[in-house]
Amino acid sequence: MPSPTRRLLLKAVLAGYATAWLPTAWAAPGDAGQAAFLDLSALLVGRSYVDPAQGKPLFEAFKAQAGDFPNRCLALLAQIQARQLDPATLQRVLDAEASPLAALPRQVARAWLQGVVGSGTKARCLAYETALNAQMVGDVLRPPSYAYGAYGSWASAERSDA
Amino acid sequence: MPDAEVVVIGSGICGALAARRLALAGADVLVLEAGGPIERGQVVAAFRDSPRKSDWLAPYPYHPWAPHPLYLPEENNYLVQAGPDPWPVQYLRGVGGTSWHWAAQAWRLLPSDLRLASLYGVGVDWPLSYEELDPWYQEAEELMGVAGAEDTGSPRSQPFPMAPVAEPWAMRRIRERLAPLYAVTANTAARNSRSYGGRPACCGNNSCQPICPIDAQYHGGLAIRSALDAGARLQSHAVVHRLEADAGGRIRAAHYLTPDGQPRQVSGQVFIVAANGVESPKLLLMSGLANRSGQVGRNLMDHLSTALTFEADEPLWLGRGPQSPSAINSRRDGEFRREHAAYRLDFTNISRVDSVTNDLLEKGVYGPAFEQQLRRRVAHEMGVRNVLEVLPDPANRIVLSGRTDALGLPTPQVHYRIDDYVRRGAQAAQQDFALIAERMGGQRLRYSAAGKFSANHHITGTLAMGDDPARSVCDRYGRAHDHDNLYLCGTAVMPTSGTMNATLTAVALALRSAEQIRPMPAARA
Ligand SMILES: Cc1cc2nc3c(=O)[nH]c(=O)nc-3n(C[C@H](O)[C@H](O)[C@H](O)COP(=O)(O)OP(=O)(O)OC[C@H]3O[C@@H](n4cnc5c(N)ncnc54)[C@H](O)[C@@H]3O)c2cc1C
Ligand code: SF4
Numbered sequence: 001m002p003s004p005t006r007r008l009l010l011k012a013v014l015a016g017y018a019t020a021w022l023p024t025a026w027a028a029p030g031d032a033g034q035a036a037f038l039d040l041s042a043l044l045v046g047r048s049y050v051d052p053a054q055g056k057p058l059f060e061a062f063k064a065q066a067g068d069f070p071n072r073c074l075a076l077l078a079q080i081q082a083r084q085l086d087p088a089t090l091q092r093v094l095d096a097e098a099s100p101l102a103a104l105p106r107q108v109a110r111a112w113l114q115g116v117v118g119s120g121t122k123a124r125c126l127a128y129e130t131a132l133n134a135q136m137v138g139d140v141l142r143p144p145s146y147a148y149g150a151y152g153s154w155a156s157a158e159r160s161d162a
Numbered sequence: 163m164p165d166a167e168v169v170v171i172g173s174g175i176c177g178a179l180a181a182r183r184l185a186l187a188g189a190d191v192l193v194l195e196a197g198g199p200i201e202r203g204q205v206v207a208a209f210r211d212s213p214r215k216s217d218w219l220a221p222y223p224y225h226p227w228a229p230h231p232l233y234l235p236e237e238n239n240y241l242v243q244a245g246p247d248p249w250p251v252q253y254l255r256g257v258g259g260t261s262w263h264w265a266a267q268a269w270r271l272l273p274s275d276l277r278l279a280s281l282y283g284v285g286v287d288w289p290l291s292y293e294e295l296d297p298w299y300q301e302a303e304e305l306m307g308v309a310g311a312e313d314t315g316s317p318r319s320q321p322f323p324m325a326p327v328a329e330p331w332a333m334r335r336i337r338e339r340l341a342p343l344y345a346v347t348a349n350t351a352a353r354n355s356r357s358y359g360g361r362p363a364c365c366g367n368n369s370c371q372p373i374c375p376i377d378a379q380y381h382g383g384l385a386i387r388s389a390l391d392a393g394a395r396l397q398s399h400a401v402v403h404r405l406e407a408d409a410g411g412r413i414r415a416a417h418y419l420t421p422d423g424q425p426r427q428v429s430g431q432v433f434i435v436a437a438n439g440v441e442s443p444k445l446l447l448m449s450g451l452a453n454r455s456g457q458v459g460r461n462l463m464d465h466l467s468t469a470l471t472f473e474a475d476e477p478l479w480l481g482r483g484p485q486s487p488s489a490i491n492s493r494r495d496g497e498f499r500r501e502h503a504a505y506r507l508d509f510t511n512i513s514r515v516d517s518v519t520n521d522l523l524e525k526g527v528y529g530p531a532f533e534q535q536l537r538r539r540v541a542h543e544m545g546v547r548n549v550l551e552v553l554p555d556p557a558n559r560i561v562l563s564g565r566t567d568a569l570g571l572p573t574p575q576v577h578y579r580i581d582d583y584v585r586r587g588a589q590a591a592q593q594d595f596a597l598i599a600e601r602m603g604g605q606r607l608r609y610s611a612a613g614k615f616s617a618n619h620h621i622t623g624t625l626a627m628g629d630d631p632a633r634s635v636c637d638r639y640g641r642a643h644d645h646d647n648l649y650l651c652g653t654a655v656m657p658t659s660g661t662m663n664a665t666l667t668a669v670a671l672a673l674r675s676a677e678q679i680r681p682m683p684a685a686r687a
Contacts, residue, residue, distance in 0.1 A: 043528070043529065044528040044529070044532075045528070045529075046528070046529040046530035046531070046532050046533055087528035087529030088528070088529055088531055090528060091525075091528065092526065095526070105526070105528060106526065109528055109532070113523065114213075114215075114516070114519055114523075116213045118213075119235075120235045120236070121235050123213035123214070123235065124213060125210075125212055125213040128210045128211070133515055133536060136537060137515055137536065137540055140479050140482075141481045141482065141513060141515065141540070142366075142367075142368075143513075144215070144512075144516075145206055145210060145367050145373070145375050146367060147366060147375075147376075148365065148367065148368065148482055148483065149365065151328065151356075151363040151364060151366075152328035154328065154330045154331060154366045154482035154483030155329055155330065155334070155483070157331055
């Protein structure tokens with residue numbers, strides 16, 4: 001169950017926001033930054049729920065790289081709510097207005113989709129086979145370096161009608 | 163007493179398999195290797211932990227005392243690019259060498275590839291014939307465990323060690339839909355289609371580059387292990403920086419530095435330089451040896467590629483099975499070679515998940531659209547590239563740069579210009595690209611940037627063999643024209659590049675050099 005603080009936060013930042021976008025992930029009580037990170041994450045990766053246990057190490061790694069990360073998540077989430085920004089056009093809008101938060105959606109999305117936090121020499125990979133991009137095609141493909149199956153199993157028709 | 167009968171410099175696939183053969187023939191062999199060890203399990207773990215899955219150098223250990231070129235996350239500028247065109251080649255310095263992260267394509271050349279000058283009036287002829295190479299190809303294929311189909315255009319007197327690896331579904335569909343316009347053939351690869359050499363059959367991990375987690379594909383790490391099993395000795399962490407010749411021109415010692423800069427030397431009766439197509443000429447240039455012809459480091463060739471990516475009208479799901487399974491060979495030879503580069507067309511089966519994810523993130527695709535687009539593109543995207551022959555040109559060369567590495571040794575510098583022969587070949591391949599896309603119902607066609615070529619890391623020509631000591635570095639056995647106890651092994655000795663990945667040919671030539679140095683007693687052959 002969400003804590004009272006958490007409820008207040010959601011009320012504050014998501015009031016009026018389409019229910020389809022309401023993520024159901026809950027952070028530890030009292031950690032508004034982490035809660036915002038999870039809500040933002042769910043919006044960006046197109047899921048109604050992202051696993052807080054999977055999100056925790058990502059959040060901690062972001063925070064270790066930049067102390068203001070939680071505040072940036074709060075700020076972006078607040079903007080999305082206030083301006084009814086759609087994930088489909090979010091990046092274009094932020095880029096067009098040269099928003100100081102323009103880099104954030106990509107950073108957060110990459111963390112979930114590829115398990116990678118940070119860039120350049122600071123980049124770290126925290127998830128691979130559990131990263132969402134692997135899961136999204138997991139009914140058909142194995143992540144490279146994991147055995148597809150017995151010799152020759154790849155010769156038959158694909159297992160999906162995507 | 164010399165420290166060893168044969169001193170081999172470089173523990174890559176060519177040096178290691180020459181060392182193995184010499185040890186089996188009864189020679190006392192010492193292999194000097196600049197880098198440190200490479201462990202398969204560690205590389206697999208590092209790949210899974212790597213933030214750059216498409217950067218195949220990233221999971222490998224980097225030895226600061228024996229650097230290799232690095233491009234990501236930042237260029238280390240070890241290989242100085244003098245232009246005019248860039249040549250971002252990759253290789254590894256470590257025990258076993260670069261083929262740890264190769265694609266294991268192990269094709270033979272075509273007979274005509276060795277006679278370019280006499281047949282088509284371009285390039286040069288080799289000092290030996292395809293027929294002379296045939297038994298050495300066979301020996302190399304049996305050592306490396308090569309699987310292939312019979313219809314490659316390269317004659318053979320004995321069958322392949324193994325049948326081709328099972329065809330991935332995607333490649334089957336491509337083959338079926340391109341027939342009869344194009345014959346799509348199984349790639350010849352050092353990849354097990356059954357248990358072979360104590361190693362298992364491929365199980366489709368699709369990480370052949372940068373690392374096969376189960377050793378279903380052959381590599382230099384296995385080669386050096388087999389050399390040690392045969393009795394050769396290995397000294398790693400030994401950066402050879404100078405060969406020393408006596409007054410009569412015979413090589414008497416190899417001088418090396420340890421990682422902390424301590425000087426050491428070993429003496430020997432015969433020396434083999436097998437440090438790869440960049441580092442071998444660099445060593446000879448640093449030593450001021452074997453260069454009466456002025457050709458050391460010159461005539462640098464690599465296969466160059468342009469590519470087309472598009473979405474086929476049916477789901478193919480690349481990424482099931484090995485990475486590079488199929489090719490079209492019909493553009494490898496013909497009268498057109500007088501005018502433009504020959505090429506092979508190569509179909510990738512590398513999983514699209516990482517590259518499409520990168521692209522969608524780059525474009526800022528978020529929300530439910532991400533998953534929809536990821537699945538559509540990963541299912542439907544396919545890629546074809548050409549592998550273009552490059553002609554020898556003395557102006558394309560490796561020299562010593564003005565920079566030095568951590569041990570104070572000069573780093574290599576490359577001068578590289580892509581000529582019109584290659585550009586015309588790429589132009590011709592555009593028509594094939596378009597036809598292939600049409601046949602596959604291709605949409606959203608994305609050609610590689612016009613005028614830009616990617617490297618294939620098949621470093622040929624820089625120590626080319628030939629009959630004329632004034633125009634080549636070594637003879638038909640890889641023996642330096644100027645030093646009768648110095649042999650050169652590796653892709654660098656190839657005088658032309660053909661359209662096929664170079665390693666199998668280099669291994670065949672290295673085995674032939676070994677036989678020349680010390681013939682295998684009949685009982686052990
Ligand atoms: C991504 C990639 C994919 C490839 N795919 C294919 C393919 O599918 N098919 C194919 O045919 N080829 C392929 N290649 C090329 C192939 O890897 C090389 O042709 C092959 O490794 C050459 O073998 P080598 O023994 O001559 O050199 P290397 O494998 O480079 O070994 C040279 C050794 O010498 C050592 N050395 C260097 N300098 C010194 C020194 N000063 N002192 C002592 N030791 C030294 C190095 O550390 C290294 O161990 C690929 C290469 C790359 C990078
Ligand atoms: S597909 Fe997998 S098992 Fe097969 S060679 Fe490639 S990495 Fe090895």
